[in-house]
């Protein structure tokens with residue numbers, strides 16, 4: 001989630017997560033590796049600053065450090081895998097109706113099916129794998145994420161299948177840099193899964209993104225979500241790296 005403040009040891013305050021969970025949440029900044037030599041100073045700083053929860057992604061290539069991390073109170077949550085796809089123009093033959101939401105028509109979307117899908121997104125998230133976090137707050141997090149995506153605060157592109165009044169699959173993307181987006185949220189209504197809808201929507205979304213000069217999509221996900229992994233791999237996404245997700249709680 002969005003971050004603001006940086007402390008001396010490359011940890012970043014996460015105001016959104018802090019407000020939601022009602023505790024002080026930080027993350028270890030990107031590209032910072034917690035080596036065994038660095039840990040004692042970091043733990044002291046976390047305690048001095050009364051940090052309640054720290055997120056950390058540790059490069060899976062450095063598996064030798066895992067023992068020291070767990071011995072220092074870092075809880076292993078899951079493995080994060082990042083996948084990429086280079087977009088290519090293609091002719092689409094799917095006949096299922098699709099739509100794109102923009103600021104102008106976002107208010108017309110029926111929230112009920114989206115909120116129902118937020119439960120599945122919450123259940124497959126890394127937060128649900130941390131039994132110290134309250135399930136109700138994780139649900140609230142995903143519901144808020146969906147609402148803020150409809151306000152285009154947490155999404156730059158929003159596509160759905162069906163109609164705005166009856167969406168049954170949706171996907172959102174956020175710009176990372178010119179020409180590249182990250183796939184943020186995707187879900188198909190539970191009773192309509194495995195019918196080709198998720199892939200049909202991505203095919204439409206990819207062509208619409210190409211028309212906006214976006215040619216690469218990245219997605220970060222949990223390795224334990226094997227269904228979604230099979231889905232992304234079938235769509236042509238390929239893994240570019242993996243990280244161990246750790247949460248440290250005071």
Ligand SMILES: CC(C)(COP(=O)(O)OP(=O)(O)OC[C@H]1O[C@@H](n2cnc3c(N)ncnc32)[C@H](O)[C@@H]1OP(=O)(O)O)[C@@H](O)C(=O)NCCC(=O)NCCS
Pocket residue numbers: 120121124169186187188189192193194195196197198199200220221222225226227228230231232234
């Ligand atoms: C991931 C998700 C969006 C896929 O949507 P979907 O509409 O069911 O996907 P499709 O029917 O287009 O599936 C396309 C392919 O993906 C793979 N796939 C999809 N669901 C699968 C499952 N449950 N088990 C194994 N493979 C699966 C299959 O290869 C499938 O092709 P096939 O049915 O011809 O074998 C859906 O499962 C979902 O909403 N999951 C919950 C939310 C979630 O996990 N989101 C991703 C967070 S990273």
